[in-house]
Amino acid sequence: MPLAIFLLTLAAPSLGVTYLHDVSNTDLQGLLCLKLHLFSSARFLTSWKNDSMQFCSWFGVSCSKRHPSRVVALDFESLDLHGQIPSCISNLTFVTRIHLPNNKLSGQITTELGQLSRLQYLNLSSNNLGGKIPGTLSSCSRLQIIDLALNSLSGSIPEGLGTLTSLSVLRLTGNNLMGNIPLPLGSSSSLISVILTNNSLTGPIPPLLTNSSSLQVLALTKNHLSGEIPSPLFNSTSLQKLALGLNSFVGSIPTCTINGSPLQYLILQSNNLAGTVPSTLRNFTSLLWLLLGDNNFHGTVPASLYNLSALTYLGMGNNSFTGEIPSSIGYTLPSIQILILQENLFQGNLPSSLGNLQNLFLLSISQNNLSGQIPLSISNLSQLNELHLQENNLSGPIPGGLGRCKNLEALNLSSNSFHGSIPIELFTLLSLSKGLDLSHNQLSGNIPPEISGLINLGTLSISNNQFSGKIPSTLGECVHLEYLHMKANLLDGRIPESFTNLRGIIVLDISQNNLSGKIPEFLETFSDIEFLNLSFNNLEGPVPTGGIFHNSSEVFLQGNKKLCASSPLLQLPLCSSKTSKKRQALRILKIVGPVSLAVIPLSCFMVILLTKTKKVKQVAQQRNKGLKKLSLTDLVRATDNFSSANLIGSGRYGSVYRARFESEEHTVAVKVFKLDQLGAPKSFLAECKALRNTRHRNLVRVITACSTYDPTGYEFKALVLECMPNGSLESWLYPKLNKYGLRRPLSLSSRIVIAMDIASALDYLHNHCSPPMAHCDLKPSNVLLDDVMGARLADFGLAKFLQSFSYSCRHSSTSILGPRGSIGYIAPGALFSFKEKTFSTS
Structure with a gap:
């Protein structure tokens, strides 16, 4: 017997090593199984090597200090983790913590999680998990925290979760859970937080849950729970947050019988609660939020409720409260940030003490029976972001002091009895972006031009007032x-042409005024507009036919007796052929008229020319001095036989040389075309044609051209251009140590000036050149800089006249549409030009 014991003693160390190797191998295989089922763009799993026993150092893996080589935690938060949680996770039998929130895990929660008897923490929130919550989780008797929020879980909450005696946090918000809250929930003496918001749970709140002495947070908002609110919740000595809003609770608010309750958040809005508000709410001295809105409460609000000095959010809208707002409210609620009293039966004046609420962010007392004027003290609310006073009986002028509320984003004073003009101070509110609604009042006078100060405004409504004059x-x-609403006023004149800038308009209603003139054609180019009401004005002429005018259900034009349409769907008289002929005649007159008017001064000019021939010849000689014909010999001499020392740059179709002619005071540039290159002759003709038709300060000026044959009989073509002393924009954006020397980078102001110059050149080419032209090869190397760093656009070898291009595309089945530019590089400008040409053919 002693010998057997001795032998076992000798064998014990090797048995221990074998055991440790086996359990380590088990955890390794469990981790490698996870790697097979999960993947991530973060590529952290690449550090998990199949042949490594050092898995305790792998990313996201933690091992026990008491039991080396045993995995106790998996932490993979926000790692773009895809895949499904495999059943082999149950091999990690020592795991106490699984933390995988904010990933993209899918599939169902594996039931094998119930085999992890040591599991204390499980967080799979913010994933794409579906199916039911496995009831096997109730086997994890040590579970303290369960967070499965923000997934797509369905079914009911397993009854067994309520029996977990160590459970402290249960968070299942934002799923599709149904059924009742488990009756045993609340039996754990460690329960701190139960958050089940935004599901479809039904039934009452379980008694065990309402009587929990440890519960601090109970959030059941946005479900289908019913019954009365249990009174123990209002007499809890531990509860800090009670959120029961957006359910179907009935009855009245329970009475609070304890003093000094720790409750900070009481959220009861959007239920079927009724009766009066008990004065015992004053016992909630720590209350920060009190939300009672959208119920059936009535009667006066207890004065003690306005004395909860810690309140930051008081919401009592959509009830039937009566009485007046106490004049002391500005002193008893010093911390209030959001005050919502809308849709009640409050009456009397607005207390001037409201101006003392320096933290007030949102004030809504709309849809009541308030009267009197807006107190001037409102202008002291420097933090005010939204002010809603619509649908009351307020009167008097709108106080200009509102212009001092520099954080105001929304102002609604509609449906009152305000009179006078709009104070100009309102138009200094650059913050006003959400909306300005002054409709349904008695405001009058002209609309001030200072309205342009509301540059960030999204919605403007001044309908149903007495504004006059022009828009x-x-x-x-x-x-x-x-959204622009200006209907039912006394406005006259035409619809301003400046409205063409309102490209983002969705709703435009300027009906029931005295507007005249034609409907602007630019309205048919508004792509976002969904509703256009121009009815009951004095508009005349034919209705545009494009854009929104195609949809008769979105356009209202009735009540304009002088309008006609080309379609009967607009319920207007059809335009007659006489009207069409009149429009055609007007178009002809627009062309012929200016020509006729030009004949008289032209005749006078000819007389002056005939009487001052000598002077004219002298002027002509001076002008032609720089445009005289240059021979190949002149170019050879000016460039020192096209010396490489005078070479400025070289491209696909030509090389540019610096030249100095005896007749010129300044250095010029000579572009010699490489006629052996395919497309070079065409490029020369394109440049000649383009530069012949253009005159602009931001285009490189052509001095003359040379087309001849060299002594060997080969064709020679060149252009003589202005020389730009500061080279190309490309050499400044990407500077090198070259002949221009070391440079400082372009300053922001220089870049802006250059960008403006380029934009000016393109605007001229696209909109003011006749015919319009697309450059088609806009890039930094084709932008040259003069002696004062002004930008000049050069190289018109790929330019296209838009009218001829459009014609050729319509009349040729072989026309090729596509972006144009240098080989190996297509500049954004080339793509832009392609788009412009494409639009011109549509």
Whole structure:
């Protein structure tokens, strides 16, 4: 017997090593199994090597200090983790913590998690998990935290979760869970937080949960729970947050019988609660949020409720509260940030003490029976972001002091009895972006041109007032406007041409005024507009036919007796042929008229020419001095036989040399075309044609051209251009140690000036050149800089006249549409030009 014991003693160390190797291998295989089922763009799993026993150092893996080589935690938060949780995770039998939130895991939660008897923490929130919550989790008796929020879980909450005696946090918000809350939930003496918001749970709150002495947070908002609110919740000595909003609870608010309750958040809005508000709410002295809105409460609000000095959010809207707002409210709620009293039966004046609420961010007392004027003290609310006073009986002028509320984003004073003009101070509110609604009042006078100051405004409504005069053209500077309502006023004149800038407009209603003139054709180019009401004005002429005018259900034009349409769907008289002929005659007159008017001064000019021939010849000689014909010999001499020392640059179609002619005071540039290159002769002709038709300060000026044959009989073509002393924009954007020397980078102001010069050149080519032209090869190397760093656009070898291009595309089945540019590089400008040409053919 002693010998057997001795032998076992000798064998014990080797048995221990074998055991450790086996369990380590088990954990290794479990981790490698996870690697097979999961993948991530973060590529952290690449550090998990199949042949490595050092898995305790792998990313996201933690091992036990007491039991080396045993995995106790997996931490993979926000790693773009895809795949499904495999059943082999159960091999990690020592795991106490699984933390995988904010990933893209899918599939169902494996039931094998129930085999992890040591598991204390499980967080799989913010993934794409579906199916039911496995009931096997109740076998994890040590579970303290379960967070499965923000997934797509369905079914009911397993009854067994309520029996977990160590459970402290249960968070299942944002799923599709149904059924009742488990009756045993609340039996754990460690329970701190139960958050089940935004599901479809039904039934009452379980008694065990309402009587929990450790519960601090109970959030059940946005479900289908019913029954009365249990009174123990209002007499809890531990509860800090009670959120029961957006359910179907009935009855009244329970009475609070304890003093000094720790409750900080009481959220009861959007239920079917009724009765009066108990004065015992004053016992919640720590209350920060009190939300009672959208219920059936009535009667006066207890004065003690306005004395909860810690309140930051008081919401009592959509009830039937009566009485007046206490004049002391500005002193008893010093911390209030959000005050919502809308849709009640409050009456009396607005207390002037409201101006003392320096932290007030949102004030809404709309849809009540308030009267009197807006107190001037409102202008002291420097933090005010939204002010809603619509649908009351307020009167008097709108106080200009509101212009001092520099953080105001929304102002709604509609449906009151305000009179007078709009104070100009309102138009200094650059912060006003969400909306300005002054409709349904008695405001009068002209709309001030200073309205252009509301450059960030999205919605403007001044309908149903008595505004007169013309619509200010400056309104077109409010380019962020999406909704513009100006109907039922006394406005006259034409629809401003500046409205063409309101490209983002969705709703435009200027009906029931005295507007005249034609409907602007630019309205048919508005791509976002969904509703256009121009009815009951004095507009005349034919209705445009494009854009929104195609849809008769979105356009209202009735009540304009002088309008006609080409379609009967607009319910207007059809335009007659006489009208069409009149329009054609007007178009002809627009062309012929200016020509006729030009004949008289032209005749006078000819007389002057005949009487001053000598002087004219002298002027002509001076002008032609720089345009005289140059021979190949002249070019050879000016460039020192096209010396490489005078070479400025070289491209696919030509080389540019610096030249100095005896007749010229300044250095010029000679571009010699490489006629052996395919397309070079065409490029020369294109440049000649382009430069012949263009005159602009931001285009490189052509001095003359040379087309001849060299002594060997080969064709020779060249252009003589202005020489730009500061080279190309490319050499400044990407500087090198070259003949221009070391340079400082372009300053921001220089870049802006250059960009403006290029834009000016393109605007001329696209909109003011006749015919319009697309450059088709816009890039930094084709932008040259003069002696004062002004930008000049050069190289018109790929230029296209848009009218001829459009014609050829319509009349040729072989026309090729595509971007144009240098081989190996297509500049953004080339793509832009391609788009412009494509549009011109449509």
